[in-house]
Amino acid sequence: MLSRGDAVVYKCRGMYKVEEIGTLDFSFADSKKKYYTLQSIEDAKDKAYVPTDDEKNIRRPVSFEEAKHLLDCVDKIEVLSVKNEKFREQEYKDCISDFKPENWVRVLRTLYTRTKRRGSMTSMDKKYQMLLEHALYSEMQYVLGISAAELSRLLTSNLAKI
Secondary structure, three states: OOOOOOEEEEOOOOEEEEEEEEOOOOOOOOOOOOEEEEEEOOOOOOEEEEEOOOHHHEEOOOOHHHHHHHHHOHHHOOOOOOOOHHHHHHHHHHHHOOOOHHHHHHHHHHHHHHHHHHOOOOHHHHHHHHHHHHHHHHHHHHHHOOOHHHHHHHHHHHHOOO
16 A cells, blocks of 8 residues: 555656545546545646556556666666567557566667667657656656666667667
8 A cells, every 4th residue: 555655656657656545526536436646756737546446557666776777787688579560569568568667678678679670760669669768767767866867878878789
């Protein structure tokens, strides 16, 4: 169970804080259910409402040690082996469905490898790159307390080792 003020990762949308826990006064909300009201750390206009009994879309951020280890091992994470191009997007979705940063990196490495091999990036690949870079950067910056520029330098140098 989360408490007010806890930091969480919400899907692939970035870092949020638990602002409130309770029922909602919205027509779409079950008045008998309790919800977490999540406030984006990066965007004051972005709120999310997640039922307290459905925590599969939120998780606590990784620890400082886990974040450092992930950044140190980025170049060792295997890329996805997509067997059929028709199912590429579904493979991306399946890989990131647990909202874990190591799987975000797996898809990012796949995207970088594919772009390097092809010489260009498809619009679908660009969509997933933007989504996952935002999610990964949001969490890593929060956990490590470093700037976006420093994180970008660390990640890009390791992701480029293809």
